[in-house]
Amino acid sequence: MNTEPQYSTQGFLWQPNKxxxxxxxxxxxxxxxxxxxxxxxxxxxxxxxxxxSTNQQAAPATVGVLVTGDSLQxxxxxxxxxxxxxxxxxxxxxxxxxxxxxxxxxALRVDGLDAKILVNRGWVPxxxxxxxxxxxxxxxxTVQLRGTLYQTLGGYRLDDGIGLxxxxxxxxxxxxxxxxxxxxxxxxxxxxxxxxxxxxxxxxTGWPTVSVQPAKHTGYAVQWFVMALVLLLMTLIANxxxxxxxxxxxxx
Numbered sequence: 347m348n349t350e351p352q353y354s355t356q357g358f359l360w361q362p363n364k365x366x367x368x369x370x371x372x373x374x375x376x377x378x379x380x381x382x383x384x385x386x387x388x389x390x391x392x393x394x395x396x397x398x399s400t401n402q403q404a405a406p407a408t409v410g411v412l413v414t415g416d417s418l419q420x421x422x423x424x425x426x427x428x429x430x431x432x433x434x435x436x437x438x439x440x441x442x443x444x445x446x447x448x449x450x451x452x453a454l455r456v457d458g459l460d461a462k463i464l465v466n467r468g469w470v471p472x473x474x475x476x477x478x479x480x481x482x483x484x485x486x487x488t489v490q491l492r493g494t495l496y497q498t499l500g501g502y503r504l505d506d507g508i509g510l511x512x513x514x515x516x517x518x519x520x521x522x523x524x525x526x527x528x529x530x531x532x533x534x535x536x537x538x539x540x541x542x543x544x545x546x547x548x549x550x551t552g553w554p555t556v557s558v559q560p561a562k563h564t565g566y567a568v569q570w571f572v573m574a575l576v577l578l579l580m581t582l583i584a585n586x587x588x589x590x591x592x593x594x595x596x597x598x
Contacts, residue, residue: 362585370581374574381570388563395560407495409458418495418537425491425539427456429465429547431484433530434515438506440469442550447471450482450549451521453530454491454539461533464526465491466540468549479515485547492545495537496553498522 398420407423430453437449447469454463470480498521506519511529518529526534541548 359587360585361587366581366584370577374577374581377570377574377577381567381574384563384567384570388560388567391563392560402494406492409456412459412535412537419497421495423493423495423539425454425456425463425493426488427454427463427491428488429454429485430462431482431486432514433511434482435464435521435526435529436479436515436517437466437521438517438519442469445471448480448517450480451538452485453526453532453534459535461535462526462530463535464521464523464538465493465547466496466538467547468541468543468551470549479517482549489546491539491541491547493539493541496540497537 397417401417401419401421404421407418407421409425411421412418412423412425433453435451437451440447440449449469450467452465452467454465456463467482470482472480506517508516508518509528510531516529518525521529523534523536523538540553541551543551
């Protein structure tokens with residue numbers, strides 16, 4: 347039996363091809379769903395950007411703000427204390443400008459705060475020899491650090507199988523304040539401190555607020571919706587004599 351659609355110039359005819367319709371019925375909701383997912387991602391990134399802008403305009407947080415503050419995500423902070431260069435975390439698989447490297451993190455003891463704060467000093471390039479860990483100049487004594495408070499919100503985590511660290515420095519696949527408590531065996535503040543470039547102890551710093559800007563997610567959403575519209579049009583043409591019918595009408 348011939349399942350190909352038959353065309354006529356007498357009028358518009360709908361003669362569906364079941365296989366093509368089934369394929370379209372599967373793809374169309376998928377394309378629409380992907381479009382709305384990208385719109386949700388755009389809204390999420392926009393909220394992050396707005397929160398960053400709001401908290402960056404606030405006065406830099408001090409120890410008193412850390413104890414009583416609520417929303418500290420992306421809040422600037424000036425903290426005085428002593429870093430622990432002997433127990434250093436080396437965060438693996440950090441790529442900057444297309445080059446593999448590490449981020450260097452150390453624990454900061456701050457007067458007036460019971461828990462320590464995990465400080466991200468920034469990025470260093472990795473050696474071609476994976477067994478060779480980077481050498482970083484230690485910061486000794488009491489220092490005034492300037493940076494931005496940050497709380498890990500989730501995302502991809504590289505499992506390294508490490509529990510309590512017994513040998514320092516330790517190379518880890520991921521880190522958060524909660525995991526720092528496990529690695530160090532001590533209490534840590536819920537937010538990390540990412541150093542500003544002009545802060546003492548800073549290496550190569552500069553972290554993007556979001557990996558993909560909201561407008562780009564919106565652009566992706568438009569692409570998915572356009573693909574869904576094209577699919578709908580192609581399905582209509584493939585299962586009817588629409589093209590010939592329109593050609594006939596335009597010739598009159």
